[in-house]
Amino acid sequence: MPIEFISSSNAPKAIGPYSQGTIANGLIYTAGQIALDPATETLVGTTVAEETEQVFKNLRAVLGAAGSDLSKVLKTTVFLSTMNDFAAMNEVYAKAFGDHRPARSTVAAAGLPKGAKVEIEVVAIA
Numbered sequence: 001m002p003i004e005f006i007s008s009s010n011a012p013k014a015i016g017p018y019s020q021g022t023i024a025n026g027l028i029y030t031a032g033q034i035a036l037d038p039a040t041e042t043l044v045g046t047t048v049a050e051e052t053e054q055v056f057k058n059l060r061a062v063l064g065a066a067g068s069d070l071s072k073v074l075k076t077t078v079f080l081s082t083m084n085d086f087a088a089m090n091e092v093y094a095k096a097f098g099d100h101r102p103a104r105s106t107v108a109a110a111g112l113p114k115g116a117k118v119e120i121e122v123v124a125i126a
Contacts, residue, residue, distance in 0.1 A: 001025060008065035011058045012036035015113060020062045028066045028124040032079065033058040034116035048085035048117040052092035055120050063124055071100050072125040078106040079119040089118050 006021035006028070014020060014031065021030040035044045035051035036058070044054040063069050080089060086106065112119050
């Protein structure tokens with residue numbers, strides 16, 4: 001089974017030894033995306049809602065580089081620095097997916113890269 005590595009200049013560069021995403025067996029696995037601006041590599045926004053908007057921009061870029069989009073997402077995992085931010089994140093999340101309802105897990109994490117409030121990874125159809 002060959003593995004293809006995804007790279008998009010419209011999404012933040014990996015901040016470690018990993019790829020923005022991979023494709024295998026017709027599925028795309030994205031790395032967790034935080035609210036980094038691809039041009040400056042700095043965190044965007046001061047609220048979890050603003051960060052979540054940027055996270056979805058980054059996810060769209062990675063999926064787009066693989067020939068996919070949010071309508072083909074099967075599963076998401078959302079990491080929050082505090083579950084107190086769930087409602088604000090969920091509002092942006094709902095707008096991003098519209099009527100599409102992928103399976104989702106949401107967990108509180110003790111810490112996220114660069115002090116982010118939210119990180120989201122997805123599995124999608126290629």
